[in-house]
Amino acid sequence: MSNLTDEESRQRFEELFTEMFSESDRGCILIGASVLDETLGLYLRSRLERNDHVAKHAAEALFSGMGPLSSFSSRIKLAYCLGLIEKWEFEDLERIRKIRNKAAHEYSGKSFADNEIIQITMHLQGADHAVSAAEFYREKVEQSEMPKLKDASAPPTKERLRFQFAVVYLAGRFDMHWTLLHKSNDQ
Template sequence: MDIAVIVRQIKLDLAMAKPHDLHFFEWNNVVQSFHGETDRGAAVIAAGFVDNYLGLYLRSLAVDSKVAEELFQSMGPLSSFSQRITLARAFGFISKQDYEDLTLIRKIRNHFAHHPLDTTFGIQEVSKLSIKLSDFKTAEEAAAGDITKQYRYAYLLSCGRCCAAMYMRLEKQVMEESKTK
């Protein structure tokens, strides 16, 4: 991998630490991009959206938005996907299933991001993780006969389902808050 590409990715990673204000319905754009990408591009794009959305979800739960902003700065304690996943589960903000899927999504994304040679969803390291995703059975049916597509679809479906679960929790919270006013 070219050093300029690595430097650009590091700059992007630092800039991405603080969640960008995305709406859940922008997931459709991610899905469109996902289908036009290589396996590496697809994995990084989908996980990037999930990582960002998890950050937004956690920020929305904060009672002091100014302090929360500091947590998500590039060197803050919630600057990484791993830290966000761990905190979200430790405090009961996500289910055990979401925690397990998000951890697998992070590991798959990291594999693609840190392997300089061509890699796919079909290689053993990635397929062993993909098959553990909770949405693998659904993907298996959707891409019957194409095992690599099954792994890829399981990843996409799990990314989308985790975001949808966070979105639904936020909607529920908003509805409950509006009832108390």
């Protein structure tokens, strides 16, 4: 299991989220869910892999191929059962997974203008937490550069922003937990 430095972690998130913010609605949904799947998987693995032997001979099989923790759904449920995520995080992850499944598995193009997706994004609590955090850190947020959308003529919808804020907030929390756990294990 590799340890990322704070700078590597920051760069990784910057690249992932720049891509998510610059994509079409469907691309944003798929990338956002993928980011959460990856960061939740890293967080879970860090809690399960006590040593290199466990990582190589047990955890690897759980998370790869057809392993029981290879799906986003199973990772969400295990993290919640183990008390690694709060109820609101579980519910948001399930909502994001549902939106992802609609974007990935339905032939018609799904967007944040779709009524069903609008209804789901209205309940993403991570977006509310992200807005609260942004208000708390307003000065830093105002000084940061937001990624530009490919189609600058069309500003993002409220639903798209709620989705993006929820993804960024949740992924940041999982990454922070993973990083803190690694730092405490290294000491």
